[in-house]
Amino acid sequence: MNTVTAPSAQVDRFVHDRLPPAAQLPVFRYDRPELQLPDQLNLVEELLDKAPAKGFGDRPLLRSPQGTLSYSQAAIQVNRIAQVLTEDLGLVPGNRVLLRGGNSVAMALAWLAVVKAGLIAVATMPLLRAKELGDIIEKSQPVAALCDGRLLDELVAAQQAHPVLADIIAFNQPDAPDSLSARAAAKSGIFEACPTAADDIALLAFTSGTTGKPKAPVTTHRDVLAMCETWPRHVLQARPDDVVVGSPPLAFTFGLGGLLVFPMYAGASIYFPDAPFTPEGLVKLINEVGATICYTAPTFYRQMAPFVKQHGAPTLRISVSAGEALPDATRQLWKEATGLEMLDGIGGTEVFHIYISAAGDEVRRGAVGKAVPGFIAKVVDAEGNEVPRGTVGKLALQGPVGCRYLDDVRQADYVKNGWNYPGDSFVQDEDGYFFYQARADDMIITAGYNVGGPEVEDALLKHPAVAECGVIGKPDADRGMIVKAFCVLKPGQTGDAGLVKALQDHVKATIAPFKYPREIEFVSVLPRTETGKLQRFKLRQTEDNRSTTS
Structure with a gap:
């Protein structure tokens, strides 16, 4: 079933109207x-508001160096933030709210409040710059943002180019008079969860972009x-x-x-x-x-x-x-x-x-x-x-x-x-x-053989000299592609011709010999996303740029 059978509570239909057609x-x-x-x-009502009935109300939920919030205490904090969003900002169910911050108790409370209020959470990676934030704002059209006070600059810069983002409220700024915590402190902490349909939208989870241009899965x-x-x-x-x-x-x-x-x-x-x-x-x-x-x-x-x-x-x-x-x-x-x-x-x-x-x-x-x-x-x-x-x-x-x-x-x-x-x-x-x-795009076809890049990486990581590695297919006139490895060495190791041969011999002895890397390049760092995923497409781009300029 792909249809909403309970009435949707989300009066802002922006996301609903942009879902894929049924055939897709x-x-x-x-x-x-x-x-x-x-x-x-409402998922927050199920997981947080109903915690006392499950015996979890007084159990710890969110811990940090500053202290611990139980499930019941967190529920009051979430309610107060939801009141700020709906009473102070006048947000209505279905509006998007951008969230910007690293992992913290405040970030977790903000996310729960957004979703409990029937709003749609658009959480963003803390390292994103104004241009990348602008792309997300352009795609999701958030009307408000809750942002860690230490990360405001890039978001404010993005807001200037995207005025649809009308309000930014900072959290983790305890001394600021207009911070989220200051506003929330004035609220009662009494807030009924939005009666969302099960198929109403909770979040847009923009991908971290291992293959380049991010997409926005709807959840x-x-x-x-x-x-x-x-x-x-x-x-x-x-x-x-x-x-x-x-x-x-x-x-x-x-x-x-x-x-x-x-x-x-x-x-x-x-x-x-x-x-x-x-x-x-x-x-x-x-x-x-x-x-x-x-x-x-x-x-x-x-x-x-x-x-x-x-x-x-x-x-x-x-x-x-x-x-x-x-x-x-x-x-x-x-x-x-x-x-x-x-x-x-x-x-x-x-x-x-x-x-x-x-x-x-x-x-x-x-x-x-x-x-x-x-x-x-x-x-x-x-x-x-x-x-x-x-x-x-x-x-x-x-x-x-x-x-x-x-x-x-x-x-x-x-x-x-x-x-x-x-x-x-x-x-x-x-x-x-x-x-x-x-x-799919990491499969290397060399002289008619299929070679999985991660399999070669696993073999290289078994060598005591290798700390990290990334393996790609490099275009080759004779073989279609050859296997090329980029290796970060452990401290004290020297990346010379002798080590290249030692690593090649090691791979030949570990997996099928035709899978060995015909080229090995030693690098100081590998390109990764903020979540730690290896970006092999950037290694391929490096090779493409070299072949274009040579």
Whole structure:
């Protein structure tokens, strides 16, 4: 079903009017009992307002160096912010509100207030500049913004070029008389959740742009709560006594799920530190606050491993890796350091979070996992026909959540014949496990052979000299493409011809010899998104620019 069956509360129809046509929508599957949600619901009412009835009211929810808010205390703060938005600014359901800030208690409260009021949250990465913010404002037309006081400059500059953004209120500015906290302090804290339809819009989750121009997947109240009943319920299995930490931004759905929505679903708490994370700092924080669940990207876990060996992490019970492919070398390094089997998963902004995963005894070495309960997935050829098990093809999936881009011709690329196509190449084995090969545009075809860039990266990371690496296909007159690696070396290593040969020989001995990198370039840093994803397209652009100028 793709139609709203309860009356929509969102009188501003801007987003609703720009959803894909019915023929371009995926099939939404609600064929498990836990996915039978009512047609009228507000996700913040379900997760926050109903917490006392579930026994969570006095339990801690949001922790920071400044103190702790229980579920009931957070609900009052959320209500006050919602009152500011609706009473002071006169916002109505369906209006978009841009959110700008790093991870903090204030950012979390602001997001919850926006969604509770029936408004649509447009959270943005804190490192974005005025031009990038302007692109998001142009696409989503927010009428108001809640912004961390330390990040105002770029947003104000964007506002000057986009006057549709009428109001900006700063948070994390306790001494400013017109700050969000000052305005909220004058409110009663009594606010009834907007009676949104389940299929009313909760957020626009602009992608972090690993492939360039960002898109805006649309996520409903039903989508978020349905996702709570899939991976968190069946695989993560968080508990009320869990303390969650991690590095993904709340503006990224991996962070929004892992560091806010999913802990609330379990009655757990989240700790937001004041300082930015470093690998050693995150390990120390885990020990200081007794964290039991950690979310971060594979690169960060790799960098954390030596500090775990040094400091230990006895309270940690679940370490979730997502955002990019998890190399087996990193999984084994982390297991050696902690004794924990990494909880890997692949997901996407288009479906909010993880849809293929495995935990504990279900983990199979080299595999991401199986389709999470609630989803079905298959590996298909270019025509959409399922390929034999053991054969490389494109991933296609269906579940309770699927892609709906806001006013974007790329919808037809992502959804075909009712199936979501995330753009990843996989192999599925006879037991249903999915083995990641590459993003579609990261598959290298060299002399007729298919080579997945991440597989070569995994082999290189097993060499003691390599700290990080990225692998791409470089155009070649004889072979069509050759495999080229960009490597960041560990301190004390020298990138010379001898090491090039040593790394090439190492790859030949680790995986099929034809997959070895014929070119290796040593670099000091690799291009990554703010969420830690390797931007291989930028490495390809570098090569293209060189070939153009040579």
